[in-house]
Amino acid sequence: MNLKLRLASLRISPWSLWLGLLGLVLLAALVAGILVFWQGLWITNLSDLVPWGLWITIDLSSIALSAGAFSLCAAVYLIGLKRYQPIARTATFVGLIGYTMAMLSLLLDIGRPDRFWHALVYWNNHSLLWEVTMCVVLYLAVLVLESLPIFANLDWLKQRFPALARKMGGVHHYAPYLAIAGLALSMLHQSSLGGVYGVIKARPIWYKPEMTVLFMFSAIVGGISLTLFASMLASRLTRRAKVNDALLERLSHAVAWALVGYLYFRFWDALAQHYTYDPGRTEGFELFTSGPLSFNFWVLEMTLGALVPMILLLTPHTRRHPFWRMIALGLVVVGVIAYRWDTNLSGLLVVMPYLPGRQVMSYVSYAPSLIEVLAGLGVIAYGLLAFSLGVRYLRVVDHRFALEELETVNFKSVERVAI
Amino acid sequence: MSKRIGRRDFLKLAAVGATAVTATRLIRPAVASENAVSGTRQWAMVIDQSKCIGCGYCTLACQAHNDANPDIQWNRVTTAGEVAGKTVFLPRPCMQCAKAPCVDVCPVQASYYREDGIVMMDYDRCIGCRYCEAACPFQARSFNWKAFDGPNPAVPKWGQPEVARRPRGVVEKCTFCYQRIDRGLALGMQPGVDADATPACCVACPTGARVFGDASDPNSQVSTLLKDNATYRLREDLGTDPRVYYIAADPRKMEGST
Secondary structure, three states, X not given: OHHHHHHHHHOOOHHHHHHHHHHHHHHHHHHHHHHHHHHOHHHOOOOOOOOOOHHHHHXXXXXXXXXXXXXXXXXXXXXXXXXXXXXXXXXXXXHHHHHHHXXXXXXXXXXXXXXXXXXXHOOOOOOHHHHHHHHHHHHHHHHHHHHHHHHOOOHHHHHHOHHHHHHHHHHHHHHHHHHHHHHHHHHHHHHHHHHHHHOOOXXXXXXXXXXXXXXXXXXXXXXXXXXXXXXXXHHHHOOOOEOOHHHHHHHHHHHHHHHHHHHHHHHHHHHHHHOOOOOOHHHXXXXXXXXXXXXXXXXXXHHHHHXXXXXXXXXXHHHHOHHHHHHHHHHHHHHHHHHHHHHHHHHHOEEOOOOOOOOOOEEOOOOOOHHHHHHHHHHHHHHHHHHHHHHHHOOOOEHHHHHHHHHHHHHHHHHHHHO | OOOOOOHHHHHHHHHHHHHHHHHHXXXXXXXXXXXXXXXXXXXXXXXXXXXXXXXXXXXXXXXXXXXXXXXXOOOEEEEEEEEOOEEEEEEEOOOOOOOOHHHHHOOOOOXXXXXXXXXXXXXXXXXXXXXXXXXXXXXXXXXXXXXXOOOOOOOOOOOOOOOOOOOOOOEEEOOOOHHHHHHHHXXXXXXXXXXXXXXXXXXXXXXXXXXXEEOOOOOOHHHHHHHHOOEEXXXXXXXXXXXXXXXXXXXXXXXXXX
C-alpha cells in the first residue's frame, strides 16, 4: 500500500521501471565483467575438461535466434514473398542485436579479448571456427547496412540531419543484394557453428555430419519464432508496436511445418545415436536420455520446445488465438536454447579416456558460477534494452509503417530482382 | 675440331661438376645445423612402461624447465592398470601428432607444425578460445586460467626455467623441450644423446624409461627401440599419427619382480 502510494507520487511509469530493472542487471553484469577482465577466467566454473559453458551457449543461442534476419530477408527480397517485409524488418533488427550479443559474450569467453581481431589477420582456413568468425564479422557488416534504414527513422536524426537520414533510408534500395550476401554468409556460418562441434573426432557424440544441418534448421525455426514472439509481446505491451496479426499467424503456420521437418531430422539423429555401443557417443547420448541433461532434453527440448508448439501451431484454433500462439513461439525459442546447451555439454561432460585397453568412462559436471550468470544476464539485458529502445524510438515493430516504407522506397528493386 | 669437346675437356668438366655437387652436399648440412631446426630430423619419444615406476620426476622437471604454473602439467603420469600384481603407469606428454586436431581447429594458426614434427604454440597469437582443448583427444592442452606470478615451486630443485612464462589467457602444451633441442643442435650436440639437448623429462627419468631421438636416423636409440620392440601409440584409431610410442609393460622386466 505504502509502496503503491509512493510509486504513484513519483509517477513511475512501467517503461522507466523496466529501464531501471535492466539498468540494475547491466550494472551487476558490469561488475562481473570487470572482475572477469581483471582477475581472469579462473573465477568462472570453466575448466580444462569443460572449457565451454554458459557463455558459449549464450553466444550460440543469440546467433541461432538471429537467423530470422537472413531467412526472412531472403524470403522477402529473393523469393519475393513481399507481404512479410514488415516482419523481415523486425527480424533484421533482432539479428543486429543478436550478433552484437554474441560478440559481447565471446569477448567475455576468450582468454585474450585484446586479440579478438587475430582471426581476421591470421587465417587458418582449415578451422571452422575461423570460418565462423569471418562470416559473423562480415554478416554483422551486412546487418548494419540492412539496419541503416531502420535507424534513419529516429526522429532526432530526421530533424537534425535530414540529408543523412535520407541517405541511410536509401540503403534500402540495395536490400536484395544485401539479402544475397546475408543468405550466403548465414547459411555458411549457421551450419558451420554445428560443424565446429561436428568435426571433433575426439568427442564421438559431436562427431557427425548432421550437426551442421540440425544447427541450421533449428536456427531458422528458432530465429523466426523469436522475431514473431517479440513482435507479439511488444504489440501487447505498448501502443508503439503495431502488428498485422493475420501476417504473424500465416508465418507461424510455416514455423509449425518447419518444426515438423526439424523434429523429423532430430528423431533420426537421436535414433542413430541409440544403436550399437560406441565409447563416448553412447555415454554422451545417455546424458540426454537419463543423465544430468535429461530434463533439458525430454522436457525443454523435445516436449516443450518442439512437440507442444508444433501441435499448438498446427491446430488452427490455438494458432489463431494470440495467447496460445505466443506461448508456442516462446517455447520454440526455449527449445533452441536448450538444444545448444545440451549439445555443448554432451560432448564435454564425458571425459574420453586415452589409456589403452578397456575404456573406463569418467564424467565431470558443470554449473555456471555466479559471475558467469551475472555477466550472461547482462548480455541478455543488453539485448532486451536494445530491442525495447528500438520498439519505442525506431518503430521496429510497426507493420503499417513498414508497409508504407515498402511501397515508397524499394518496390522497384524488388521487382528488378524478381525478373 | 677445336669446337668439339676433347677427352681432356670432358674430364675437366666432369671434375668441376663433381666438385660442385659434392660442395652443395657439404654445404647443405652445414646450413641446416646453423639454423638448428632441421627438416630432415623427425623427433620421437619411446616410453617403456616396464621401466616407469610412476615417480613423477618427469612432470616436476618439465614444470621447472618450462616454468609452468603448478596447476598445469604438460606431462601427466597416470595409473594405467595392473599386470601380474604390479602397477603399470603411463606418462603422457603431448603426442606431437603428425595430423594434429589442435592444429586443424585453431582459428588463428597459433598451433602449427615445425619441420621436425613438433607441434608448436605461438603464445603471442593465441586468443584463448580453447577450441584446441575440446579437440585434443589426449587432454594434452592446458589453459592459463590464472596468472602465474609467484615463484615456481619446482625451481631450483628440478631445474632452471629455459622459456618465457606464458601469460594469462592462452593455451599451452608440451613442446618436446624445443628450446633444449634447438640450443643443443646449435652447439653441435645431439638430442637424445647429450643430456643438455634432450627433453627435460627424459633426462630426469631415474629409470631411463623415456627415450628421445631422431626417428629418421636408423641408428638412433629411438629407432633401435622401435625396431626391436612391439610398440603402440595412444588412440591410434583416431588416425592422428602420434610421435610418442609406448612399449607395453612386461611383468618379467618390471622392478620388484622377485
